[in-house]
Amino acid sequence: MEFTRKNRQLLSRIATNDRHGENSPYFDGWKAYDSSPFHPIHNPDGVIQMGLAENPLSFDLIEKWIRENPDASICTAEGLDKFKHIAIYQDYHGLREFREAVAKFMGRVGGNRVTFDPNSIVMSGGATGANETVIFCLADPGDAFLVPSPYYAGFARDLRWRTGVEIVPVHCKSSNNFRITRAALEEAYEKAQRSNINIKGVIITNPSNPLGTVLDKETLRSIVSFVTDKNIHLVSDEIYAATVFSSPRFISVAEVMQDMDCNRDLIHIVYSLSKDMGFPGFRVGIVYSFNDDVTNCARKMSSFGLVSSQTQFLLASMLSDDEFVGNFLRESSKRLAKRHHVFTKGLEEVGISTIKSNAGLFFWMDMRQLLKEQTTKAETELWRVIINKVKLNVSPGSSFQCSEPGWFRVCFANMDDKTVEVALDRIREFVLQGKEETKLEADKSQAQAQRWRKQNLRLSFSSSRLYDESLMSPHMISPHSPIPHSPLVRART
Amino acid sequence: MEFKRKNKTQLLSKIATNDRHGENSPYFDGWKAYDNNPFHPTQNPNGVIQMGLAENKLCFDLIKKWIMENPDASICTAGGVDKFKDVAIFQDYHGLKEFREAIAKFMGRVGGNKVIFDANRIVMSSGATGANETIMFCLADPGDTFLVPSPYYPEFARDLRWRTGLEIVPVDCKSSNNFRITRAAMEDAYEKAQKWNLNVKGIIIANPSNPLGTTLDIATMRSLVAFVNEKNIHLVCDEIYAATVFDSPRFVSVAEVIQDMDCCNRDLIHIVYSLSKDMGIPGFRVGIVYSFNDDVMLCARKMSSFGLVSSQTQYLLASMLSDDGFVGNFLRESSKRLAKRHYVFTKGLEQVGISCLTSNAGLFFWMDMRPLLKEQSFEGEIELWRVILNEVKLNVSPGSSFQCFEPGWFRVCFANMDDETVEVALNRIRAFVLDRENQESNRSKLCWRKKHVRLSSSSTRLYDETIMSPCMISPHSPLVRAKT
Numbered sequence: 002m003e004f005t006r007k008n009r010q011l012l013s014r015i016a017t018n019d020r021h022g023e024n025s026p027y028f029d030g031w032k033a034y035d036s037s038p039f040h041p042i043h044n045p046d047g048v049i050q051m052g053l054a055e056n057p058l059s060f061d062l063i064e065k066w067i068r069e070n071p072d073a074s075i076c077t078a079e080g081l082d083k084f085k086h087i088a089i090y091q092d093y094h095g096l097r098e099f100r101e102a103v104a105k106f107m108g109r110v111g112g113n114r115v116t117f118d119p120n121s122i123v124m125s126g127g128a129t130g131a132n133e134t135v136i137f138c139l140a141d142p143g144d145a146f147l148v149p150s151p152y153y154a155g156f157a158r159d160l161r162w163r164t165g166v167e168i169v170p171v172h173c174k175s176s177n178n179f180r181i182t183r184a185a186l187e188e189a190y191e192k193a194q195r196s197n198i199n200i201k202g203v204i205i206t207n208p209s210n211p212l213g214t215v216l217d218k219e220t221l222r223s224i225v226s227f228v229t230d231k232n233i234h235l236v237s238d239e240i241y242a243a244t245v246f247s248s249p250r251f252i253s254v255a256e257v258m259q260d261m262d263c264n265r266d267l268i269h270i271v272y273s274l275s276k277d278m279g280f281p282g283f284r285v286g287i288v289y290s291f292n293d294d295v296t297n298c299a300r301k302m303s304s305f306g307l308v309s310s311q312t313q314f315l316l317a318s319m320l321s322d323d324e325f326v327g328n329f330l331r332e333s334s335k336r337l338a339k340r341h342h343v344f345t346k347g348l349e350e351v352g353i354s355t356i357k358s359n360a361g362l363f364f365w366m367d368m369r370q371l372l373k374e375q376t377t378k379a380e381t382e383l384w385r386v387i388i389n390k391v392k393l394n395v396s397p398g399s400s401f402q403c404s405e406p407g408w409f410r411v412c413f414a415n416m417d418d419k420t421v422e423v424a425l426d427r428i429r430e431f432v433l434q435g436k437e438e439t440k441l442e443a444d445k446s447q448a449q450a451q452r453w454r455k456q457n458l459r460l461s462f463s464s465s466r467l468y469d470e471s472l473m474s475p476h477m478i479s480p481h482s483p484i485p486h487s488p489l490v491r492a493r494t
Numbered sequence: 495m496e497f498k499r500k501n502k503t504q505l506l507s508k509i510a511t512n513d514r515h516g517e518n519s520p521y522f523d524g525w526k527a528y529d530n531n532p533f534h535p536t537q538n539p540n541g542v543i544q545m546g547l548a549e550n551k552l553c554f555d556l557i558k559k560w561i562m563e564n565p566d567a568s569i570c571t572a573g574g575v576d577k578f579k580d581v582a583i584f585q586d587y588h589g590l591k592e593f594r595e596a597i598a599k600f601m602g603r604v605g606g607n608k609v610i611f612d613a614n615r616i617v618m619s620s621g622a623t624g625a626n627e628t629i630m631f632c633l634a635d636p637g638d639t640f641l642v643p644s645p646y647y648p649e650f651a652r653d654l655r656w657r658t659g660l661e662i663v664p665v666d667c668k669s670s671n672n673f674r675i676t677r678a679a680m681e682d683a684y685e686k687a688q689k690w691n692l693n694v695k696g697i698i699i700a701n702p703s704n705p706l707g708t709t710l711d712i713a714t715m716r717s718l719v720a721f722v723n724e725k726n727i728h729l730v731c732d733e734i735y736a737a738t739v740f741d742s743p744r745f746v747s748v749a750e751v752i753q754d755m756d757c758c759n760r761d762l763i764h765i766v767y768s769l770s771k772d773m774g775i776p777g778f779r780v781g782i783v784y785s786f787n788d789d790v791m792l793c794a795r796k797m798s799s800f801g802l803v804s805s806q807t808q809y810l811l812a813s814m815l816s817d818d819g820f821v822g823n824f825l826r827e828s829s830k831r832l833a834k835r836h837y838v839f840t841k842g843l844e845q846v847g848i849s850c851l852t853s854n855a856g857l858f859f860w861m862d863m864r865p866l867l868k869e870q871s872f873e874g875e876i877e878l879w880r881v882i883l884n885e886v887k888l889n890v891s892p893g894s895s896f897q898c899f900e901p902g903w904f905r906v907c908f909a910n911m912d913d914e915t916v917e918v919a920l921n922r923i924r925a926f927v928l929d930r931e932n933q934e935s936n937r938s939k940l941c942w943r944k945k946h947v948r949l950s951s952s953s954t955r956l957y958d959e960t961i962m963s964p965c966m967i968s969p970h971s972p973l974v975r976a977k978t
Contacts, residue, residue, distance in 0.1 A: 011761065012633060013631060013632055013634050013635050013638075015632070016631070016633070016793040017789075023796060057583055060579040063578065064575050067569075067575050068575060076570060077571050081562060084557065088778060089776060091621075091776040127585075127799075130800045133800055137509055138509070139507055140507050142636075144507075163631055267505070282584040284585075284801075292505075294510065295506065302657070304620075305620055305623060305800070305801055307779050309804035311810070312806050315570065
């Protein structure tokens with residue numbers, strides 16, 4: 002296109018930088034899937050999608066409810082008389098019934114330990130919109146937020162792209178199950194201060210993506226104390242709150258605050274129905290702040306991402322049906338627990354461990370023992386093998402800014418039971434093969450070592466033979482490692 | 495609280511603590527007056543009638559009928575619930591293919607079938623509000639400027655500027671030539687911006703115009719396209735009222751105009767569209783960004799993650815808008831009803847000597863109240879506005895809230911009420927106008943007599959109390975806040 006160079010000057014900096022995160026090499030996983038998606042009959046050798054944190058396990062319950070509640074839709078004979086009023090309704094406060102239903106739902110998901118105020122419920126375009134909106138309210142371009150790693154890859158875009166705000170990772174380690182320690186927070190904060198970076202807050206995801214773990218009360222209290230001491234914000238993304246399927250239970254930051262002396266103006270929650278209910282298409286994001294100024298500001302900004310009134314109306318009805326909600330939450334947890342168990346047990350049988358988790362739509366798989374070396378390069382290499390040979394689109398830990406190589410996030414809820422079997426078989430086969438190869442390699446190395454010892458005896462005779470061909474086994478030659486660009490990530494969930 | 499609280503405002507961002515959201519304007523009084531005392535034909539017949547909201551409530555019966563006849567279009571009916579799962583899980587920012595195709599087809603029809611819109615260029619946003627902001631994020635950096643012909647939609651102040659950090663420089667249009675956007679006015683605004691060291695990145699127009707209700711003619715459109723090409727700046731056309739055209743001349747999309755202009759750099763041309771006005775469904779948040787620039791399209795699509803259209807809504811509209819029979823009938827009937835409503839009002843006003851700008855589109859008309867101003871100033875306009883609001887009990891929007899260059903014009907919405915309310919509103923306006931004219935007439939006579947009788951005696955008495963009417967007290971400067 003002849004205007005291309007000019008084009009770059011024509012557009013904004015935002016439009017021409019990479020902070021949307023989609024130019025990452027990790028996109029290859031998506032490409033591999035899109036080029037050859039698995040289908041049990043049409044394409045049984047295709048790539049199985051295990052990189053998408055979706056929750057379709059309980060749609061049957063929702064469909065049943067919808068059939069039984071035609072009034073909930075403005076398109077049924079029963080609901081059509083509401084169409085006009087709903088279609089014209091664009092007030093950014095949102096339908097009162099919707100706000101009340103969402104507040105009640107959030108309360109239930111939090112184990113009924115907290116009452117959420119419908120007047121503090123603010124809409125947004127999914128959690129994507131909610132996170133961006135909160136950052137716009139709290140920080141100026143150039144400011145930074147601390148984010149415990151590993152963290153959701155989309156944060157790079159949601160928190161930074163159009164806001165101009167930066168992320169400073171707080172690296173968490175496997176040695177203590179990736180807990181967020183006060184020490185790690187302090188260290189990251191000090192480092193930022195030394196570099197003249199203005200930290201405006203911390204953003205956590207609880208339950209965690211990608212770990213699938215919930216934060217315990219102590220950690221939550223410690224984080225709340227930390228932000229209060231530093232007078233910075235705490236944003237708690239609780240989007241996976243209702244995906245908790247075993248103990249310990251989910252504890253919202255709202256609950257923790259109730260028993261603490263803290264500055265409530267610093268505390269903000271982001272919520273969504275995309276994961277808990279499996280409705281990412283409906284774009285239901287919520288900003289819930291304990292700071293009135295932030296609530297008011299976020300509400301004004303919600304004009305840029307309101308929930309469709311048609312959808313508000315449907316969900317107002319659905320989520321205020323106490324019985325349905327109770328049954329849904331129980332059943333959803335059961336099914337997630339079962340699916341999680343099937344996978345983790347299956348992996349255990351071939352010696353692959355996962356971090357002990359009780360929530361989320363994925364598990365955090367430990368493949369460190371399969372790495373040729375404990376480096377990000379090796380992780381990427383292993384990842385490419387898993388995508389291209391094993392044909393599973395899983396997500397490598399480096400795409401979540403994990404500081405230790407060898408971890409992979411594997412989504413388990415977005416497929417049917419048969420596909421689960423196929424996926425498990427493939428992983429098991431790969432791991433066993435890998436062990437065999439490793440054993441073969443080990444034997445080979447041993448044999449080579451013996452030969453080397455024999456050769457050493459010849460050293461005194463000729464040095465040129467030190468580099469025996471047999472030593473130059475393939476694994477000694479560095480492969481053409483696909484050096485990843487700095488892990489800017491493009492992920493859809 | 496024992497914790498030392500920093501000044502609250504330091505905790506928040508500059509964006510959160512400035513006024514660029516536009517809601518702190520004194521014009522908010524109009525909304526307050528309505529909210530405190532909303533008109534109801536039986537329960538509150540003396541309440542304030544809402545004439546400040548550009549909503550289109552005239553054709554819901556047609557939509558409802560279609561929905562009854564097409565239960566499969568909903569994922570919540572017995573006929574459609576088997577689609578629920580697939581639709582609810584669908585969050586791809588490309589949008590449902592059927593939705594994009596239906597929208598592209600609809601836009602083509604609205605443009606008189608003179609253009610074919612490419613379904614692959616359709617990008618979603620959260621209403622036109624989201625679309626306008628997204629486009630700005632793609633085209634300009636903080637501190638950059640867009641030219642905007644005035645009078646213009648008040649919320650541009652928020653949508654174009656608030657979170658983007660951009661500035662607006664108005665292109666002043668005048669009643670002497672029916673507020674046409676002239677080349678001279680554009681050049682003038684451009685030069686002014688340059689003198690102020692502002693980097694102009696483009697011009698944004700609304701066609702049909704809000705608040706004027708007029709469509710741009712082909713000559714003006716070509717002039718705009720030529721202007722942006724010469725300056726190598728962008729042209730954003732907000733065509734949100736395209737299907738509200740109810741009379742000739744027909745609507746001409748910028749897409750049609752550029753087809754015949756070889757010299758045009760299509761990378762500079764972008765359209766914003768929405769179904770909020772044409773279909774009357776603002777609650778559904780259906781905004782569209784349609785750019786002829788591939789890079790902008792791709793960027794806007796990535797940004798659409800912040801404001802996608804609910805897949806439930808996409809699904810419904812994909813079905814509705816691809817029903818050619820329904821769409822044809824809807825567009826025809828909608829135009830007819832708007833024309834009739836417009837006629838009733840403008841004729842009614844004519845009868846009491848109030849003229850309106852000749853218009854053929856929109857959900858409002860641009861009313862000329864200059865003869866009723868006590869003085870030809872913005873203070874005079876505000877005084878008149880407060881009287882209309884508080885005494886006549888009509889929430890209309892004063893021209894200054896649209897940055898109109900000349901005082902005395904008011905935007906009056908006519909499509910958001912039923913026929914009975916139309917009658918009540920018209921009667922109130924007519925009564926007010928006649929009353930005001932009488933008052934003015936008496937006052938002038940009185941003032942003239944007093945002035946002439948006392949002139950010889952004492953200059954201090956010139957300032958007779960009867961002359962010091964409330965209208966002489968200046969209101970705050972016309973910062974604007976309007977909802978649509």
